[in-house]
Amino acid sequence: MSVSASDLARAAACLRAARRLAVFTGAGVSAESGIDTFRDAGGLWQAFPPEQFARWGGLVRTALVQPRRLAGFVLRVLQPIAVARPNAAHRAIAQAEHFVEIAVVTQNVDGLHQDAGSTIVREIHGSLFKVVTLRRRFVRLLARRDLARLTERLERATRSWVALPRLLLALRPLAGLGWRGIVRPSAVLFGEGLVQPDWNQALDDARRCDVMLVIGTSGVVLPAALLPVEAHASGARVIVIDPDEPATADVWLAGTACDVVPRLFALAFGVNDGAA
Numbered sequence: 419m420s421v422s423a424s425d426l427a428r429a430a431a432c433l434r435a436a437r438r439l440a441v442f443t444g445a446g447v448s449a450e451s452g453i454d455t456f457r458d459a460g461g462l463w464q465a466f467p468p469e470q471f472a473r474w475g476g477l478v479r480t481a482l483v484q485p486r487r488l489a490g491f492v493l494r495v496l497q498p499i500a501v502a503r504p505n506a507a508h509r510a511i512a513q514a515e516h517f518v519e520i521a522v523v524t525q526n527v528d529g530l531h532q533d534a535g536s537t538i539v540r541e542i543h544g545s546l547f548k549v550v551t552l553r554r555r556f557v558r559l560l561a562r563r564d565l566a567r568l569t570e571r572l573e574r575a576t577r578s579w580v581a582l583p584r585l586l587l588a589l590r591p592l593a594g595l596g597w598r599g600i601v602r603p604s605a606v607l608f609g610e611g612l613v614q615p616d617w618n619q620a621l622d623d624a625r626r627c628d629v630m631l632v633i634g635t636s637g638v639v640l641p642a643a644l645l646p647v648e649a650h651a652s653g654a655r656v657i658v659i660d661p662d663e664p665a666t667a668d669v670w671l672a673g674t675a676c677d678v679v680p681r682l683f684a685l686a687f688g689v690n691d692g693a694a
């Protein structure tokens with residue numbers, strides 16, 4: 419798999435001519451930071467089916483009947499995120515703000531675009547660091563080290579017998595019952611609405627951008643997958659960076675985020691490729 423020089427040059431020319439850039443990312447942009455994608459071979463949904471682990475009904479049933487299995491799911495999600503660092507793609511996107519107006523729209527809940535230094539980040543599927551009430555009122559912001567401590571506690575708890583109260587105790591302060599009622603991470607489950615105002619802002623970004631750079635998303639989850647369609651319908655060029663061929667794109671750069679994104683920005687703006 420290698421990107422052709424002419425496709426890279428075409429994409430770089432689009433970026434150079436753009437006044438507003440929207441960068442739309444999915445799990446693939448964080449894969450090289452050690453975080454699993456959902457639908458690739460060995461991805462999260464293969465081991466933990468979303469019907470059981472990404473919907474309220476399934477989650478509550480699993481918590482009651484198989485708390486140990488739920489603890490396994492939570493650990494699989496949290497552990498890599500708790501120790502993750504932004505990769506060369508996250509950093510190159512952040513650095514490119516010196517050259518063009520950029521709004522990052524991400525489906526990821528891992529906080530890595532912010533850690534890399536991107537200033538406008540719409541988290542349309544929420545965040546694992548933001549704790550909210552069931553009515554989505556803000557409760558607290560956690561740091562990455564809080565998630566690391568929580569995963570250590572949870573790991574210790576799962577070494578022996580796991581009962582629901584023990585699991586709930588280990589999950590605090592990310593989720594559970596507090597003086598504000600039930601609290602949870604703002605990460606959205608299937609069947610829930612997207613996070614506001616981020617979603618409306620993302621639609622606006624898609625309609626106003628000259629170029630949308632789509633990185634590492636299978637584009638099968640609605641309504642997020644409508645953003646490139648919306649951008650294209652509004653006259654923007656859509657450039658896709660992904661090892662897998664997308665359904666539609668003006669330019670497809672077949673490769674991984676860390677390989678292609680720094681090279682693309684370096685060619686477009688002459689920036690350091692952030693590999694340090």
Ligand code: OAD
Pocket residue numbers: 443444445446447449450455456457458461468472525526543606607608633634635636637638639659660661662673674675676
């Ligand atoms: P998916 O797992 O569906 O897709 C990951 C995409 O990343 C695929 O197109 C891969 O080819 C690509 N990919 C893999 N490794 C890559 C790399 N190193 N560099 C670039 N691309 C790479 O993940 P998403 O599209 O993000 O939602 O999934 C969308 C939503 O589905 C998620 O936000 C989540 C999930 O269910 C909820 O849970 C609500």
